[in-house]
Amino acid sequence: xxxxxxxxxxxxxxxxxxxxxxxxxxxxxxxxxxxxxxxxxxxxxxxxxxxxxxxxxxxxxxxxxxxxxxxxxxxxxxxxxxxxxxxxxxxxxxxxxxxxxxxxxxxxxxxxxxxxxxxxxxxxxxxxxxxxxxxxxxxxxxxxxxxxxxxxxxxxxxxxxxxxxxxxxxxxxxxxxxxx
Numbered sequence: 001x002x003x004x005x006x007x008x009x010x011x012x013x014x015x016x017x018x019x020x021x022x023x024x025x026x027x028x029x030x031x032x033x034x035x036x037x038x039x040x041x042x043x044x045x046x047x048x049x050x051x052x053x054x055x056x057x058x059x060x061x062x063x064x065x066x067x068x069x070x071x072x073x074x075x076x077x078x079x080x081x082x083x084x085x086x087x088x089x090x091x092x093x094x095x096x097x098x099x100x101x102x103x104x105x106x107x108x109x110x111x112x113x114x115x116x117x118x119x120x121x122x123x124x125x126x127x128x129x130x131x132x133x134x135x136x137x138x139x140x141x142x143x144x145x146x147x148x149x150x151x152x153x154x155x156x157x158x159x160x161x162x163x164x165x166x167x168x169x170x171x172x173x174x175x176x177x178x179x180x
Contacts (some may be wrong), residue, residue, distance in 0.1 A: 001168040002026040006044055007037040010065060010177070019043055020065040021176060026053075027167050028139045029090070033057040034163070035176055036070040041077075051077050052089045056135065057096045058142060060176025061150055061160035062103040071107040074124060075114070081121050089122040097142075099129040099159045129161050141166040149177040 004026060007019030020037025024044060031054045033040075041051060054077060060066055074094075081088060098104050104126045111118040127134070134142045142165050146158035162175035 001170055003172075004044070004047060004049060006040040006047075009037070020068060021060075022066075022069065023174075024049060025140065025165065025167060029053060030055045030139060032140055032142075032165075032167075033073070034165075034174055035060055035066040036068070036073050037065050038068040039072075040069040041073040041075075045076065050090075052080055052087055053091075054089075054094055055091045055137075056140075056142075057094065058134065058163060059096070059098040059129070060163070060174070062098065062100045063177070066176050067098075067103060067107070070104075071111055074111060074120075075118075077122070078118065078120050091122065093123045093125050095135070096124055096126045097129050097134050097144075098126060099157070099161055101126055101128055128157070131158070131161075134163075139167065147175055147178055149175075 004024045006022040006024060009015050009018040009020050019039040021035045022037040022040035023034050025032045031049060033054055045051060096104060129144050131144055131146055134144050142163050144161045144163055147160050147162045149160035152158055162173060165172050165174060
């Protein structure tokens with residue numbers, strides 16, 4: 001298991017040589033993406049990570065410093081499959097775990113209004129994050145726990161999550177942000 005930090009800057013003003021929150025866990029030739037701050041896919045590409053090996057993207061909450069690079073991540077994956085060498089993605093589907101599907105709908109609308117209507121050779125499968133196990137694919141297990149970073153009203157879905165990530169006998173806990 002390798003942990004790659006793509007951005008470690010919180011929701012602050014732009015900072016020299018820092019990008020907003022995003023990291024990737026590489027295991028078994030797969031890339032598991034956690035948050036997608038601005039410039040994350042560009043940074044990953046420059047680090048030599050194969051964007052065509054992304055299998056899952058997990059978003060903690062939908063503030064811009066955590067999703068500002070999400071559309072560009074999928075855009076760059078698409079470009080790698082349609083320009084130059086035109087290599088296929090390793091997986092036919094990329095699962096996107098996101099606490100607010102409206103945010104994904106907005107990003108998808110922007111992508112659909114680009115060249116070719118964002119036709120891809122891979123499918124993006126959005127899934128709403130709720131408390132509990134998000135996935136356990138035999139390589140990685142991710143469990144979601146809501147937190148209080150964003151205001152929560154009784155009867156509404158939680159919109160901010162902390163994740164327990166288990167991979168290769170290791171465990172780490174990630175929370176994009178916390179509340180009180």
